[in-house]
Amino acid sequence: MAGSTRYLRYIIAAFFALIFIFFISSSSTRTIGQQYTQTAADILKNQGILRGGGSGAIDTSGKSTFASDAQGKTDVGNVVNPAMGPASTEASSPKQPTSPNTGIGPTAFPPAKAPGARMNATFVTLARNSDVWEISRSIRQVEDRFNHAYNYDWVFLNDGDFDDTFKKVTTALTSGKARYGKIDKEHWGFPDFIDQEKAKKVREDMHERKIIYGDSISYRHMCRYESGFFFRHPLMLEYEWYWRVEPSIELYCDIAYDPFKFMADNKKKYSFVLSLYEYVETIPTLWDSVKKFMKQHPEHIADNNSMEFLSDDGGVTYNHCHFWSNFEIGNLNWLRSKAYVEYFDFLDKEGGFFYERWGDAPIHSIAAGLMLPKEEIHFFNDIAYYHVPFTHCPTGEQMRLDLKCHCNPKDNFDWNGYSCTNRWFDMNKLPKPEGYEKEQ
Ligand SMILES: Nc1nc2c(ncn2[C@@H]2O[C@H](COP(=O)(O)OP(=O)(O)O)[C@@H](O)[C@H]2O)c(=O)[nH]1
Numbered sequence: 001m002a003g004s005t006r007y008l009r010y011i012i013a014a015f016f017a018l019i020f021i022f023f024i025s026s027s028s029t030r031t032i033g034q035q036y037t038q039t040a041a042d043i044l045k046n047q048g049i050l051r052g053g054g055s056g057a058i059d060t061s062g063k064s065t066f067a068s069d070a071q072g073k074t075d076v077g078n079v080v081n082p083a084m085g086p087a088s089t090e091a092s093s094p095k096q097p098t099s100p101n102t103g104i105g106p107t108a109f110p111p112a113k114a115p116g117a118r119m120n121a122t123f124v125t126l127a128r129n130s131d132v133w134e135i136s137r138s139i140r141q142v143e144d145r146f147n148h149a150y151n152y153d154w155v156f157l158n159d160g161d162f163d164d165t166f167k168k169v170t171t172a173l174t175s176g177k178a179r180y181g182k183i184d185k186e187h188w189g190f191p192d193f194i195d196q197e198k199a200k201k202v203r204e205d206m207h208e209r210k211i212i213y214g215d216s217i218s219y220r221h222m223c224r225y226e227s228g229f230f231f232r233h234p235l236m237l238e239y240e241w242y243w244r245v246e247p248s249i250e251l252y253c254d255i256a257y258d259p260f261k262f263m264a265d266n267k268k269k270y271s272f273v274l275s276l277y278e279y280v281e282t283i284p285t286l287w288d289s290v291k292k293f294m295k296q297h298p299e300h301i302a303d304n305n306s307m308e309f310l311s312d313d314g315g316v317t318y319n320h321c322h323f324w325s326n327f328e329i330g331n332l333n334w335l336r337s338k339a340y341v342e343y344f345d346f347l348d349k350e351g352g353f354f355y356e357r358w359g360d361a362p363i364h365s366i367a368a369g370l371m372l373p374k375e376e377i378h379f380f381n382d383i384a385y386y387h388v389p390f391t392h393c394p395t396g397e398q399m400r401l402d403l404k405c406h407c408n409p410k411d412n413f414d415w416n417g418y419s420c421t422n423r424w425f426d427m428n429k430l431p432k433p434e435g436y437e438k439e440q
Pocket residue numbers: 125126127128131157158159160218219222245246247326
C-alpha cells in the first residue's frame with residue numbers, strides 16, 4: 001500500500017512537472033513570432049487608425065497563403081476590424097513598417113536572384129474571381145519583366161471570397177508569396193451618413209447622361225476603397241511600399257532595377273506613368289471640397305507643392321489633371337499618415353463618392369499634389385505601360401532598345417494634348433526626354 005502511494009505521488013509530481021515544462025516552452029517559442037504579428041497589427045492600432053484586436057489574424061506562416069488555406073487560414077482580412085479611427089501619426093513615425101525587409105522572422109522574403117536588400121514592399125491587386133484571366137496576363141508580364149528576379153509578395157484583395165481557381169492560378173504565376181484578403185464590410189458599402197434616395201437619383205441621372213460607370217454602385221465602392229482603405233487592410237500593414245496592378249495591363253520594357261528601392265533611395269512617396277484630364281461630370285464639386293479641406297487643415301499642405309500641376313489659376317479652379325492611378329508605386333506610410341487619413345475622412349463625409357462619382361485617381365493625385373513636396377512625386381519614363389486605352393511608351397529610342405521594349409513609340413500618350421505629363425515637366429522645369437519632339 002505504502003509503495004503504491006509513493007508511486008501515485010511520483011505520477012502527480014511528474015504531471016505537474018510536465019505542465020510546468022509545457023508552459024515555459026510554449027510561452028518562449030511564441031515570443032518571436034508574436035513580436036512580428038504585433039508589430040504588423042499594432043502599428044496602426046497604437047496610432048488609433050486600427051481599432052480592435054486582431055494581431056493574430058495576419059498570416060505569418062511564411063508560405064503562400066493558398067498553401068495555408070488547407071489549414072483554414074485564408075481570407076484573414078475580415079477578422080480584424082480596421083474601422084475608421086482618429087488619424088494616425090506622421091508617416092515618419094518609427095512605428096510604421098520600414099524598409100529594407102529585415103530578412104528574418106516570418107515576414108522575411110524568400111531569396112531572390114537580384115543582389116542587395118529588398119524593400120518592405122508588395123504588389124497589390126483588387127479583383128473579383130471573374131478577373132482571373134485578365135489579372136493572370138498582368139501578373140505574367142510583371143513577373144517576366146521584373147519580379148522574377150526580386151520575388152516580391154503579391155496581395156490580392158476582394159470584397160467577396162476568392163475561389164480556388166483564382167488562388168491556384170495566381171499562386172502559380174507569382175514568384176513571391178501570394179496572399180488573399182477579404183475586405184471588411186465596413187470598407188465596402190454605403191456609410192450610414194449617405195442618403196440612399198439621393199444617391200440613387202444621381203445614379204439614374206448619370207445613367208441617362210451615359211456617364212461611364214455612372215449607374216454603378218460597385219464601381220463607387222471600389223473607388224472609395226482604393227481612395228481610403230486598401231492601405232490599412234490587415235495584410236497591407238506589414239509593408240511600407242506598394243505597386244498597384246490591375247487586370248489586362250501590359251509592361252512593354254524590361255525593368256532591370258528595383259523601382260521600390262529607387263523610390264526609397266530618392267525619397268519619393270508617389271509615382272506615375274500616365275496622366276490625363278478627368279471627366280468633369282464625375283467630380284463637379286470635388287475641388288470645392290478640397291478647398292474647404294485646405295482651409296481647415298493648412299498644416300497638411302506642403303510648402304513646395306504641385307498646385308501648378310492641378311490648377312491654372314493658383315488654386316481657384318481645378319484643371320482636372322490627375323495621375324492615372326491604375327498604375328502606382330507609392331509609400332503606404334504616407335497614405336497611413338495623419339495628413340492623408342484626415343484628407344480622406346473629410347472628403348468621404350462630403351459624400352461625393354456617392355452623390356457624384358469621385359474616382360480614386362483624382363483623390364490620390366490631389367493628395368499627392370498638395371500634401372507632398374513636388375520632389376517626392378516621380379515620373380517613371382522607363383516603365384512602359386498600357387491600360388486600356390492609353391500607352392506610355394518611353395521616349396528615347398536608345399532606352400527602348402536597351403530595355404528590350406516592344407511598344408510602338410507612336411502610341412505614346414505623354415506628349416498628346418490630352419495628357420498632363422507635359423505640364424508636369426514644365427512645372428518641375430525638367431528637361432524633356434531626348435527625342436520627344438519627334439514623338440509628339
Ligand atoms: N473585388 C472587386 N474588385 C473590383 C470591383 N470592381 C472593380 N474591381 C477592381 O478594381 C480595379 C479597377 O476596376 P476596373 O474595372 O479596372 O476600372 P477602370 O480601370 O476604371 O475601368 C480593378 O483591379 C478591378 O479588378 C468589384 O466590384 N469587386
